[in-house]
Amino acid sequence: MTLVSTVPVSLKERSYDILVGGQLLEAAGELLRNRFGPRHILIVSDDQVAQLYLGRLRKSLLVTDYDLKEIVVPVGESSKEFGCLEMLISDMLEAGVARDWLIVALGGGVVGDLAGFAASIILRGIDYLHIPTTLLAQVDSAIGGKTGINTTLGKNLVGSFHQPRLVLTDTSLLDSLPQRELLAGYAEVVKYGLLGDESFFDWLETNGVALIEGNPGAREYAVTTCCTAKANIVSQDEHEAGARLLLNLGHTFGHALEAEVGFDSRLLHGEAVAIGTILAFDLSVRLGFCSASTLERVRKHFEFIGLPTRLPVLQGHTWRSEQLLAHMMHDKKIRKGQQTLILARGIGEAFLCREVTEADILGVLRTYAG
Ligand code: GLY
16 A cells, blocks of 8 residues: 555544555555544445445455445446435344444446435435546545435435535545546546646646546545645635635536536546646637637647647537537526636636626537537
């Protein structure tokens, strides 16, 4: 095991650490025993991740004599449905879960959201921790306690804030991640540079490719930097009333794109966020907040790395700006009918803007969609 950094998330009695390093999965048993003592453990994973990593985690936990149960759910977003939550809760109760048990979410965002939500409501709430296996989960979704499921009316509309007790971030698990997923996760990595840390964006311009290609040092540095940034934001604003909203840079446009294709795998969340980020910078230029050369710098970096900067051509689908605007008006951040967008004055200078009109949004959408 190489423990590279311990990033604290400071939330009074709900504080916890994010441990970042390589081969942490093999050390999970020891790390958990040191922090939590002997506990019953219930691992929740998906069938794809379970095939790759459940055996290694089990071995590590059994060496330290844990009493262990496992539940495997189908891979993919469809597991974040009411029916699957109900099944998971029933399986957990049948496994004998009690208040002193520890739930371990082994997987990406879907597993973390689902298992975290189940942990937050079962027996009125029990402890869980996350071992994130995707880049997106390692730098974003595993941190900050957002848990939840989807409804037919939209993504993540039912959920809770339930902070994990620990996040074990093993960057060597990214070695098995398909390139497309890695790039999609990179959209969230670059977000931290764009929203508040120009020097990190500079670093990514030089080292982003090494990160994608699997350089362990580059991965550990980037993941630690993102975790530190997110931990600081969450510590200031756990329930997303202010600073945490900045993490939605590119997401309002991105969610509209995802909703338009029905949240299916033709457009991954990170891909939608990448295009959404370009739209947010473009709108910032149009409204006079940001220079055109900044937008070009962002676009150039995305193209260099391999992130999308335009709406993809999808067979049988025509993008329509009015339709995208309609999706945007269903956003959770709408207040009194007024859209709240995250715009930018420059790289590392994102801000919350409540003065954007529908006509402004339509104007930028029309240059990308019909
Ligand atoms: N993914 C954004 C947040 O956790 O606030």
